[in-house]
Amino acid sequence: MTSRVDMLLRSWSWSRAPALFKVVLLLAISVETGLIHNVQGKNYTVGADYVNVVGNASWTNTINGLSQPAALEAAYQKWADSVNFTVGDTINFDYERGQHTVYLVDTKSAYTSCALTAGSGQTLPYGTPTTYTIKDTDVVLYFTCTVSGHCRAGQKVKIVPFGVTVSPTPAPLPPNNVPDSAHASSPSMGTIAMLLLVLLSIFQAQSYGSKSPVTL
Template sequence: MAMFCRGIVVVVVVIFVAVATKEALAKQHVVGGSQGWDASVDFSSWESSQTFRVGDQLVFKYTPGLHSVVELASEKEYTKCNIGNALNSMNGGTSTVKLNKTGYRYFTCGTLGHCQEGMKLKIKTLALNESGPSTSTSPASASSAPIVLFSSTSMLIAIAMFLVLLVMV
C-alpha cells in the first residue's frame, strides 16, 4: 500500500512540475516594443522578429481615446480593414490577449483610418513543440520577455521536490 501511495505522489508531482514549467516558459510580447501600439510602428517588422507560442500573451499598450485594439475574424477582413464583424474590441489603454491555440490572429486599431495607414498586426501562433523562425537578439525582440513566474514556480518546484523526498524516506 505504501509503495502504491508513493507511486501516486510521484506521478502527481511530475505532472505538477510539467504544468508549472510550461507556464514559466510563456512570454509576454509587448506589441510594438517600447513604442507600443502606435501608428508610428512598423508592425510587420516587429512581428517578424517574434515567435508566438500557445500560452504566450500579447500586451497592447496605447493611449485610450486615440487608439483601440480590434480583433478581426479573418485575413479577408484584415486585408480590407473591415472592423464591422470584430471578434473583440478593447479600449482601456492596456489590453492583454492570451494566445490559447495555434493559427493566425488578426488585430487592428479601431480608430478611423489607422488600419489603412498600417496600424494592424497579423500573427501566427505555434504549438509549444513547433519550431519557429530563428531570431537574433535585437531591440525589437527585447520586448518579448518571459512572464515573471520564477518566484512562484520555484516555490512550487521546491515543494514538489520536498514531497518526493518525504515519500521516499
C-alpha cells in the same frame, strides 16, 4: 551504500512532517509543474521592445512618430514570432484612449487588404491596457486598428497561438521583454521541493519496509 545522509533521512518520515511544510511543498510543486502557472497564463505586450515608440504605448501607427508601414508591420510580426502563445495567455495592447482601437479581424483577406467593413470583425473593449486572452479554440488571430489609415500604416499583427513560429533570425531580446512570470526560473524552489519529495517518499517507504512490506 548507507551514508550518514541516508541514516539521517531514514529517521525522518513524511507522516511526521508539519502540516504547513506539506502545504508549502505541494504548492511549490504545483507552481513548478505548471498546474497553477498555466491557469494564470502569461502577459505579453504587443510590440514591446520591437516597435520603437515615443513614450510607452507600443500599439501605434508610427515608428518614433514617423509613418513607416512596412517596417512597422514587420516589427509587430517579429514580436509575434518571438512569443509562443498558449491558452490563458493575455495579449496587452498599450495605447492612449481615443488614439487607436483594437480590432479582431475575422478573415485573412480583410486583414491583408485592410478592408474593415461592418461585420468584418469586432472591436475589443478599451482597457488600460486593452487585453485579449487566448482561448483553446483560437487558430489565427488578426489584430489591427480601425482609426482611418492606421491599418495601412502597418498597425496590424497576426498571432498564431500554439504554433512554432520562431523567426529565422531571432532578434536578441532585451531583459524587459521576458514575461514577468518567466523571471523566476532556473533551479527553482519547486524543483528542489520536488526532489526532496521524491527522496522523502523513498525513505518513508524504507522505514515502513522494516515493519511491513511496501511496494514502491
